[in-house]
Amino acid sequence: MKKYNSYSTYQPSSVEWLGEIPLHWEIIRLKHICWRAANYGANESSESYLEEGVRFLRTTDIDDFGNLSSDGAVFLEDSKVADYKLDDGDILISRSGTIGRSFLYSKDKHGECAFAGYLVRFSLREKQLPKFIFYFTKSRAFLDYLGISIIQSTIGNVNGQKYANMSLSIPPLTEQKYIVSFLDRETTRIDTLITKKRELINLLEKKRNAVIAHAVTKGLNSNASMTDSKIEWLGKIPEHWKITRLKFISPQITVGIVVTPAKYYVDTGVPCLRSLNVKQGKLMYADIVFISSESNELHRKSMIFEGDLVVVRTGQPGATAVVDKRFHGANCIDLIIVRQSPYFNSHYLSYLANSDFAQTQFELGSGGAIQQHFNVGTAANLQVLAPPIVEQQEIVSFLDKKLSQMNNLINKVQKSINLLQQQRSALITAAVTGKIDVREEVKRGTA
Missing domain, CATH: 3.90.220.20 (DNA methylase specificity domains)
Known part of the structure; x- marks a missing residue:
């Protein structure tokens, strides 16, 4: 933050959250x-x-x-x-x-x-x-x-x-006007920078989605022979790929605990995933809830294991992630569970489920006036593009590397936004508590 003048004399405010203030305030x-x-x-x-x-x-x-x-x-x-x-x-x-x-x-x-x-x-x-x-x-x-x-x-x-x-x-009214004028100019400048950086993040996220969509619907070989998929929003796909439905490749598609899940909550025990723990392509441990071992056994149908997929039903329907070893043997609440397929790479399926191709299907299969929601039937009938397993693995390796680079760039831009927001808060705090004197800045028009 730019160095600004301070006031010449201060007095104790005797208020913990204010500290010293200018003598005439x-x-x-x-x-x-x-x-x-x-x-x-x-x-x-x-x-x-x-x-x-x-x-x-x-x-x-x-x-x-x-x-x-x-x-x-x-x-x-x-x-x-x-x-x-x-x-x-x-x-x-x-x-x-x-x-x-x-x-x-x-x-x-x-x-x-x-x-x-x-x-x-x-x-x-x-x-x-x-x-x-x-x-x-x-x-x-x-x-x-x-x-x-x-x-x-x-x-x-x-x-x-x-x-x-x-x-x-x-401060006196005249001085309040100086401070407001200063903060109007400075916060506008900072907010403009933040807006531009958020626009950059939006562009990067769109590019990321486009990279995923192209890889899981067109493959990595630009010279591959293509054929009409006969799906309106998809267009052509590699000739050697097949189109099937999720229910034909997963041993089981089911749903997590639905009826009054809160009655099973305990302070510690078996982790239990909810929709807020599932983001596109990753699982979050923050805000996890627990159920007892007995409750977990009672709900064996909804136990999840490493390699399974969990899919959000309500809020951000279709957001999908692969169950990792942290949650092997855990349970879940109101999530669709897609059991690991012996014929498909789970991470490929996760990328496909999070792509525009699958999201379009989730949206078309969603219902509810307040928020989107879909059921096991919608998930089971999801159309799936099926390249050979070796090609699935190649796509996963490519996307893992490419998206890691893009996510690192997005994170850097987000960190710069966080720093600007901290600067904005610090500047406002310094001005309204008298830690800096902005009167001359405003008079000179250099604020």
């Missing part, structure tokens, strides 16, 4: 700079949602940077939210779920909006700049405060009074 509780504080939103069920009316803001509509998503917007009748409509400059902070997620409202930008019960509204007095307070809620100091204040219950939460009593480091 004040420590003030949030409620004391508001004319309306800790105002909870409306509690309305989804049954009341409309396709038009007053937009009803929920925590899930707001991202970590305070942007409002246009996806999944819901609306309510004006009469239901008359007391919960937002005014320009209102700040919303989430008190449950994604705790501390904040939003600064502008009627011109966001249209007429009301807010839901898990959000808390703060309306500032005229001598305060709402965007300065909004930036404070994006600082490390605010996160430190949350860490101290979280109430551990069924769902961790910070209630409205906790937010209202939060101590802030407040």
